[in-house]
Amino acid sequence: MLSEQRIRGVLFYLSVVIFFTGIPFILSFALGYKFNSHTFKFTKTGLISIKTQPPGARIYLGSKLLPEKTPATINELLPGVYDIRLELERYYSYGTQVQVEPRKVTRLEKVILFPTRPNIKQLNQGKIASFCVDKEKGSIYYLNQDENAIYESNLDGEEFKEISNLPMGFNYPPKELKVSFDREKILIFNNHQICVVYLNQKNNLPYYQPPLILNYPAQEIEHVFWHSDSCHLVLITDKNIAVLEATPKSNPTGIDLPAPLKEGSHQINLVNLNSKALGVFYEVNKDVLYFSDYERGADGIIYENIYKLELNSKPLY
Amino acid sequence: MKKNNLKKRTLEIIPGLISWGIIFILVLLAFINPVSCAVISLIFDFYWIIRTVYLTSLLVMAHRRLYRERNRNWLSECPDNNLYHLIIFPVYKEGPDVLGPSLEAIKNCNYPKDKMIVIVAFEERNPGARDNAKALESEFGNIFYGYLSTFHPDGIAGEKRTKGANATWAAKQAKVFLAAGGISDADVIISCFDADTCVSKEYFGCLTYHFIKSPKPHRASYQPMPVYNNNIWQAPSFARLVEISSSFCQMIESMRLEKFVTFSSHSMSFKTLVDIGYWPVDMVSDDSVIYWKAFLFYKGDYRVIPLYTTVSMDIAYSNSFLKTIKIQYKQKRRWAWGVENFPFLISGFLTDRDIPLIRKIRRGFHLLESHVTWAIWAIILVFIGPLPIIFGGAFFNQTAIGYNLSKITGLLFNFTLFTGLAWVILSRLILPPRPKGVSWLKNIVMIMEWIIVPFIILILGSTPALDAQTHLALGKYMEFNPTPKSKKVV
Structure with missing residues (x-):
């Protein structure tokens, strides 16, 4: 014991x-102090934290190659400005100057190294006029100008298939291509035309809804958005803001199928614009449209204002 | 009277006040000066790791000693003597299912039975006590020199419903019995055991040997190593790990002789017990306070001698996980209620004129420090350590310590893996043989289960002790709340 x-x-x-x-x-x-064994004193130092995407880059502090590779922390640096260079095979090198302050960390943690030969893969087949990506569904929709058709593929460009044709008379180039939230329709528009294509139609149905075109020769179409119900379109031209109905109607067969949109029908002009809107933002979660317009004030001066238009609270028709 | 009460209340408040004060200050610092909080946190982390390594070294030494001595034939080494062993089992609701194996273990030990007196001390308020007594008497009544069943009456003035009150009642009955048999108190060693305590075969030989060889046998208590082997193979992981850790803590304490205090089942001279006025009848932590009572009575000339032989007890658990946590929490809180020894000891020191001041300071400080550390260590490591990072804001995160804190802490705690590994290995070595019907796969489970230790630390690390100290500080005194003892799950 x-x-x-x-x-x-x-x-x-x-x-x-x-x-x-x-x-x-x-x-x-x-x-952040460093002990100096010669003077037996503690010196104030700082440190640099480096992270890269991808990791494993060589680190040069000035002209000196450090043994560490990213992610790394360079400790016990005397305060001052340092040249940092990060190098990785087959990636563009990254260089910057960093200020090291005493007892503080300088973070260089959001460095992305871009490859010198990026991994590019062509996805389309044929000449495309426009495309859109549905990330949730994992699909890409292409508008093929040669064939006047819409194709769909997965995000890697595989499983390529034609899903619909565009009617004759639609003028190229289109401004944009958008899929409705229910993924039943595709909207394509140019400066004077809106085209809605109905997807997922079974061949054996007795009623087939062909794509259609709405023409706006006297107006210039700026933006078109899908309403969150996927049944309406919010249209912004240089003259007004309108809502179009795109709801499937019952047809004589009794089967619920999309009914054709007709120009001028089921359209409500909500706002007449004094000028072409400079900026537009549509918040789809709340169906709120933010837009700008000029207006003459009581003092006679023209002001540009931002407006908020709620499209969710009121019945639209 | 009023002054005494004020002194008592002040002393009762001190441990809780210090513990809460430390926690409050550190939390406050995390908000107003996170760098200071981080520095204190780092110092504590480093201190704790070094302490863990140091204590694990003591555990290894204690274990080596236990391994070496547990199968020694102590009785053959004992000189001729006229010593009797008086064994008291203070019980409340425990019946023959719990007491039977404990008495059987005494029956099976190698000490002469004609030198043993067994008392099963029942509480009169328990309606089943008489029936239990009869059942046990019929089985064990004629084996020993004496076998008594005592029934402690309820409601004696000045008493609380504590184990100490029951044990004291039984010890007084024993004194009458011994006097009638012409046995001197000085020739009797008393062992006060929990109802589920099963002694090893060599226990009384080992105890007798140490008693005889001790230069001052009446100025010492004799503390065996408590293990919880009775149902260790059946108990759930959570309860098993908690109790293994408790055993280890006691083994570690056995190496720190100057701080060693009696715990749970232990033995002492009957003469000493009589001289110091038996166990306190109004305190919950009778097992440790009896040591301090003797320490004060003999002016500091009293110590605890470790016995490197085991007494095995039950692991308290239930078939429901939450109930097991609750049972374990209550048991640990009762142990932590040992903080009531602090006001008892300091009150004693204040009236004592003989114990050297430096010794008083050391013992008082050790007692206070151990309870305060118990109440705060897990809270600092688990909750307060990350606070500066969470609440330090952008300024703290720009500082070197804000960046380094988690990295250094992580690095430091990697060292504890080595100590953890030592605990796992030692836990395997104190295990009893695997009973029939228990799959060998249980061996793997019993190694893998150590990964839940952080979870145990989170629940039972500090909170029971902080709870007990808070109750004591608020004057909400704890009644003795016996841990359910049963060989079957409760």
């Missing part, structure tokens, strides 16, 4: 020594 107590005594005092010896070094390191 006596010898055990002796060993215990040695262990105890050893622990005390380790604690009191170790704690100054741990704290000084943590707080």
Whole structure:
């Protein structure tokens, strides 16, 4: 027992020594101090934290290559400006200057290294006029100008298939191509035409809804958005803001199928614009349209204002 | 009287106040000066790791000693003597299912039975006590020199419903019995055991040996190593790990002789017990306070001698996980209620004129420090450590320590994996043989289960102790709340 107590005594005092010896070094390191063994003084330092995407880049501090690779922390740097260069095979190198402050960390943690030969893959087949990506469904929709048809593929350009044709008379180039939220329709528009194509129609149905075109020769179409119900379109031209109905109607067969849109029918002009809207934002989650327009104030001066138009709270027809 | 009460209340408040004060200050610092909080946190982390390594070294030494001595034939090494062993089992609701194996273990030990007196001390308020007594008497009544069943009456003035009150009642009955048999108190070693305590075969030989060889046998308590092997193979992981850790803590304490205090089942001279006025009848932590009572009575000339032999007890658990946590929490809180020893000891020190001041300061500080550390360590490591990072804001995150804190802490705690590994290995070595009907796969489970230790630390690390200290500080005194003992799950 006596010898055990002796060993215990040695262990105890050893622990005390380790604690009191170790704690100054741990704290000084943590707080950003460096112990100078020549002067026996602690010097204030800073550190740089580097992270790259992808990791594994070589780090040059000035002209000196450091042994660490990213992600890495360069500790115990005296305050000042440092040139940092990050290099990785087959990636563009990245260089910057960083300011190191005493007892602080300079973070270089959002560095993306871009490949010198990017991995590019052609997805389309044929000449495309426009496309859109449905990330949730994992599909890409292409408008093929040569064949006047819409194609669909997965996000890797595989499973390529034609899903619909565009009617004759639609003028190229289109401005945009948009899929409705129920993924039943595709909207294509140019400066004077809106085209709605109905998808997922079974061939054996007795009623087939062909794509149709709405023409707006006297107006210039700026933007068209799908309403969140996928049954209406929000149209912004240089003259007004309108809502179009795109709801399937019952047809004589009794089967619920999309009914044709007719120009001028089921359209409500909500706002007459004084000028072409400079900016438009449609918040689809709340069906709110933000837009700008000019208006003459009581003082006779023309002001540009931003307006908020709620399209969700009121019945639209 | 009023002054005494004020002094008592002040001393009762001190541990809780210190613990809560430390926690409050650190949390406050995390918001107003996160760098200071981080520095304190780092110092504590480093201190805790070194402490863990140091204590694990002591555990290894204690384990080596236990391994070496547990199968020694102590009785053959004992000189001729006239010592009697008086064994008291203070029980409340426990019946023959719990007491039977404990008495059987005494029956099976190698000490002469004609030198043993067994008392099963029942509480009169328990309606089943008489029937239980009869059942046990019929089985064990004629084996020992004496076998008594005592029934502690309820509601004696000045008493609380504590184990100490029951044990004291039984010890007084024993004194009458011994006097009638012409046995001197000085020739009797008393062992006060929990109902589920099963002694090893060599226990009384080992105890007798140490008693005889001790230069001052009446100025010492004798503390065996408590293990919870009775149902260790059946208990769920959570409860098993908690109790293994408790055993290990006790083994570690056995190496720190100057701080060693009696715990749970232990033994002492009957003469000493009589001289110091038996166990306190109004305190919950009778097992440790009896040591302090003797320490004060003998002016500091009292110690605890470790016995490197085991007494095995039950792991308290239930068939429901949440109930097991609750049972374990209550048990740990009762142990932590040992903080009531602090006002008891300091009150004693204040009236004592003989114990050297430095010794008073050391013992008082050790007692206070151990309870305060118990109440805060897990809270600092688990909850307060990350606070500066969470609430330090952009400024703290730009500082070197804000960046380094989690990295250094992670690195430091990697060292504890080595100590953890030592605990896993030692836990395997104290296991009893695998019972029939228990799959060998249980061996793998019992190694893998150590990964839930952080979860145990989170629940039972500090909160029971902080709870107990808060109750004591608020004057909400704890009644003795016996842990359900059963060989079957409750």
